[in-house]
Amino acid sequence: MSNDNKSPNKLLPMASGCIAGGIEATCVWPMEFIKTQLQLNAKGSKLPYTGVVSGLTHTVKTTGFFSLYRGLAPTLIGSVPKAGIRFGLNALIKDNLKDKEGKLSMGKHFVAGLGAGVAEALIIVAPVETVKTKCIELNEPFIKAMKRIIEAEGFAGVYKGATATALKQGSNMGLRFTWFNEYKRIMTKDGEIPMTPLKNLFGGMSAGCFSTLGNNPFDVVKTRMQGTKSAQYAGTMDCFKQILRKEGFSAFYAGLVPRLGRVVPGQGIIFMCFEAIQESLAQFSIFY
Numbered sequence: 001m002s003n004d005n006k007s008p009n010k011l012l013p014m015a016s017g018c019i020a021g022g023i024e025a026t027c028v029w030p031m032e033f034i035k036t037q038l039q040l041n042a043k044g045s046k047l048p049y050t051g052v053v054s055g056l057t058h059t060v061k062t063t064g065f066f067s068l069y070r071g072l073a074p075t076l077i078g079s080v081p082k083a084g085i086r087f088g089l090n091a092l093i094k095d096n097l098k099d100k101e102g103k104l105s106m107g108k109h110f111v112a113g114l115g116a117g118v119a120e121a122l123i124i125v126a127p128v129e130t131v132k133t134k135c136i137e138l139n140e141p142f143i144k145a146m147k148r149i150i151e152a153e154g155f156a157g158v159y160k161g162a163t164a165t166a167l168k169q170g171s172n173m174g175l176r177f178t179w180f181n182e183y184k185r186i187m188t189k190d191g192e193i194p195m196t197p198l199k200n201l202f203g204g205m206s207a208g209c210f211s212t213l214g215n216n217p218f219d220v221v222k223t224r225m226q227g228t229k230s231a232q233y234a235g236t237m238d239c240f241k242q243i244l245r246k247e248g249f250s251a252f253y254a255g256l257v258p259r260l261g262r263v264v265p266g267q268g269i270i271f272m273c274f275e276a277i278q279e280s281l282a283q284f285s286i287f288y
Helices: 011-040 052-063 065-069 072-097 106-138 142-153 155-159 162-187 197-226 236-247 249-253 256-281
Strands: none
Touching (some): 011 065, 011 072, 011 106, 011 256, 052 065, 052 256, 106 142, 106 162, 106 197, 142 155, 162 197, 162 236, 197 236, 197 249, 236 249
């Protein structure tokens, strides 16, 4: 039976997001690894490297190429459902915010992305990011890092920095989806011209750049709150204040270059894959 006259259900963007999320996370993980190391390193303390290239080179030379993928396991486990929640919930919220003509303002696109981002943060990202940060900081595998957290802090320990994570992820998705949807509107002349994979790639990359520049301070605070030295902060706001007072505003942009190196191509990949996968899956009746 043809699906031409039917509207797809929300399983379609959710399933497409799950697959695209797994592809994206695997492709760009080394940049996330270096970014996390640089953000955990407070001003005044020393890492054996200071930037992306030196970090990648040092890690490969000292612990081997595959050590660049340390911490990927918990992130990959989380990336699949995380991206599914992100794209599925974003589509659901957008449907409920449309006006009588079926249109959305930039503000409503931001609210839809914000809601999806906060939801994925609280359900998936906070615990996964906490374990990932410990894996990288302590140079430990997933299971060992998880056991260490639960033994020392109980199950609540995996939700360390949940507020900062929700702030980071919510603002991230709000900015990202707003940019991409506006870009898509302009490139397609309000839906008259189809998007191509290359256009989706560049749209995702530009959206990733925009959101990263806009919310890197939240990412730094999230990383500090999930690190092994988080006990020095009374909470998310105290972490903001201490970083600003002791290290200056520039500290909020620590790890910006490797984060851009991870996010920009990563978002290009995920948006390009999402659109292509969604088009391929649309032929199956389960999504109608």
